[in-house]
Amino acid sequence: MRLARLIAAVLGASTIAGCGAAVRSQAPTPGEAAAALAGSPAPLSRLHSQADRLIPTTTGEFQALLASLHGYPVIVNQWGSWCEPCRMEFPILQQAGVRLGRSAALIGLDVSDSRSRAAAFLREFPVTYPSYVDPDAHVAFSLKAGAYYPTTLFFDREGKLAFTHVGPYTSVADLVRDAAAHVGARATGT
Numbered sequence: 001m002r003l004a005r006l007i008a009a010v011l012g013a014s015t016i017a018g019c020g021a022a023v024r025s026q027a028p029t030p031g032e033a034a035a036a037l038a039g040s041p042a043p044l045s046r047l048h049s050q051a052d053r054l055i056p057t058t059t060g061e062f063q064a065l066l067a068s069l070h071g072y073p074v075i076v077n078q079w080g081s082w083c084e085p086c087r088m089e090f091p092i093l094q095q096a097g098v099r100l101g102r103s104a105a106l107i108g109l110d111v112s113d114s115r116s117r118a119a120a121f122l123r124e125f126p127v128t129y130p131s132y133v134d135p136d137a138h139v140a141f142s143l144k145a146g147a148y149y150p151t152t153l154f155f156d157r158e159g160k161l162a163f164t165h166v167g168p169y170t171s172v173a174d175l176v177r178d179a180a181a182h183v184g185a186r187a188t189g190t
């Protein structure tokens with residue numbers, strides 16, 4: 001119970017801290033992203049080719065996607081366009097997608113969202129990977145993602161959940177550090 005209150009307080013403080021602060025995209029140009037991700041292994045390259053796409057999914061389809069990425073660390077970010085902490089975090093994810101995209105699969109999980117709002121959100125904050133649409137949170141529930149937004153799940157090379165980060169990342173260094181520590185994903189570039 002104390003942990004739940006602490007998490008709620010931290011998330012509330014992060015939301016309040018973001019009020020009035022303009023969050024701007026930090027997406028690389030398409031040329032910068034292509035150069036940074038050149039030479040990615042084929043399974044990761046397929047994800048890069050679906051950058052910014054919203055892909056409908058079921059729990060079974062998402063599990064098959066995770067299975068197809070066996071051998072690679074997988075980082076799943078649960079988000080929604082309606083979530084202000086998610087908006088604050090997306091510039092970090094834009095940078096992490098380029099920094100980690102050659103060694104780890106990054107995947108968005110857009111939960112309980114309007115497709116038009118999610119598409120507008122991704123136009124404002126483009127990323128180098130796709131997001132899978134989970135309107136009723138069935139996939140999120142199956143992954144044990146929890147009810148907090150954003151939540152980032154780290155799966156090891158064997159497909160096992162290794163680490164869960166609840167709340168927004170506030171620096172790319174923290175996300176990269178967690179990826180290295182928990183699933184062995186290595187960053188490239190600066």
